[in-house]
Amino acid sequence: MLTSVNPKLPMRDKTATKEYYVNRLSFEELGTADYPEYLMVKRDAIEIHFYAFKNLDPKENYGQIYIRTNDIEGLYQSLLDKRVAIHPAGHLQTKPWGQKEFSLLDPDNNLLTFGQSI
Template sequence: MLAAVHPKLPMRNKAATKAFYLDQLGFKELGDFGNYLIVARDNVEIHFFEFKTLDPKENYGQVYIRTHSIDQLYQSFLDNNTPIHPNGPLQIKPWGQKEFSILDPDSNLLTFGQGVNSLPA
């Protein structure tokens, strides 16, 4: 019955959010509806709603995004000077995922992961 999930995250400044996701992370814009923005990359779609008074230090928005090419994705972000979260460099976690994390301009945490069993030998 369920087909997909598209997280909704807060944004303070649409121009900054759009620039980060499109220019830094390689997403494409699917729709700009004033105080609502939709971006996508491959099979991942993220929606943003305007929250001008958001305090980034109190934002707990988080998304876990699975990938089939964790090493390539990580390197592409490094090549594009995308800041990696200081506590989230690429590493294998005890729960069997190789992952890394970044923060967007509003401190939404994006964690990218790939199962250790699906890594190339």
């Protein structure tokens, strides 16, 4: 039986990725060992893994994940309060497919879309 999924996204700079997810998005780092080529972060029931890809060109990165939430407006406002940049075309809006969504781009251009069913 399947119980969870933990996406793996590319990162160029572990320090920058960790700073963004931990300090800006309020995730916590997982694990006690420091692996220079790997990073794991968690927030609530969401766990995201990152692998080193030093030659990644952010303009050619199409990494993306969709994260469901049960408080889209609260999450959106908390990120605005922290001055986290929202994707230029991804501000909070109701979509025709019955979701309220917004999107962010991390330092490596991985697209994070947050959504809640309405």
